[in-house]
Amino acid sequence: MEASEKKGIVFMDLDGTVLDNRLNLIPESTMEAIDMLKASGYLVVISTGRDMDTHYSLRYKNMIAPDAIIHHNGNKITVGNELLFEHTMDMELVRRIYEFCREHGYCVGTSIGNEDFFLNPEIKLAADRSFKKVVERHFVPFEQIFERGLKVTALSYAGNISEEKPIVEAAFPEVRLFPFSGGLGADVIEVGYSKAEGMKKLCVYYHMDRDCTYAFGDSHNDIPLLKAAAVGVAMGNADPEAKAAADYITDDIRHDGIFNACRHFGLI
Numbered sequence: 001m002e003a004s005e006k007k008g009i010v011f012m013d014l015d016g017t018v019l020d021n022r023l024n025l026i027p028e029s030t031m032e033a034i035d036m037l038k039a040s041g042y043l044v045v046i047s048t049g050r051d052m053d054t055h056y057s058l059r060y061k062n063m064i065a066p067d068a069i070i071h072h073n074g075n076k077i078t079v080g081n082e083l084l085f086e087h088t089m090d091m092e093l094v095r096r097i098y099e100f101c102r103e104h105g106y107c108v109g110t111s112i113g114n115e116d117f118f119l120n121p122e123i124k125l126a127a128d129r130s131f132k133k134v135v136e137r138h139f140v141p142f143e144q145i146f147e148r149g150l151k152v153t154a155l156s157y158a159g160n161i162s163e164e165k166p167i168v169e170a171a172f173p174e175v176r177l178f179p180f181s182g183g184l185g186a187d188v189i190e191v192g193y194s195k196a197e198g199m200k201k202l203c204v205y206y207h208m209d210r211d212c213t214y215a216f217g218d219s220h221n222d223i224p225l226l227k228a229a230a231v232g233v234a235m236g237n238a239d240p241e242a243k244a245a246a247d248y249i250t251d252d253i254r255h256d257g258i259f260n261a262c263r264h265f266g267l268i
Contacts, residue, residue, distance in 0.1 A: 007041040008212030010267065011070070011199060011225060012258070014048040016181050016218040017235055019060060020253050021131050026063060029259040034064060036268040043067040045202060047195045049178070049187040049221050051076065051153065055114040056136045068205075070198035072154035073178065073189050073221050077198055085201055087193060088151045093174065097155065097188070098142060100171055107158040108188065109142055112150055117142045118158075127158040127184040155188035178221035181239055187221050196224035214265065216250075216258055218242055233261045 109118030
């Protein structure tokens, strides 16, 4: 079926929406819903704060086999093996954030390919272990980003977000921190980029009207997309702010939330 013949686009966050992080698995009902959506003529797009091409995300990318991916909250978009869009952060900004976090003892970094470049990696590891059963990290010093001239699409932050988020955003008004569920980490994104902006680019690419879009999410970085899609669905396990932004609240991830919502809206 050609893209022009598709019924619509279903955008799904990964962590806490498609992927149960505590069990480190995708529920069977979610995979069934994804397969049924594809068979019913819908495009399935993963929309995440991760780069799905990194070592700890590739297996989920391969399992889901989405039509497209919005990586790093809209800073990178791929359609199959095609790179549709990519924004890289200004390295002077990255260096200033690095110096600030090093001075304050904060944890910031990014994952590129098979490596995880983080300041104070023990903080990141503790945050990972707080909500994941299995953690796979290949830590290398953050400084190697500069030494090797690597591109940074987005940054990730770990720590006490309720206390540290306003401090970092006050020091760097050109970025926003989108907290993860649980409050022990956040995506660090330049102002002007979001999953919603990624949605707009893919609607143009697929010649699809916004009225044919559905979005599923559970956290702060999903809020722009939940508001921008024709129908925004928050998981039962979502943060209160994400639920408030949604048009509909489904069951939680462990009680067939995606499958039940797709049935509710007649998508499958």
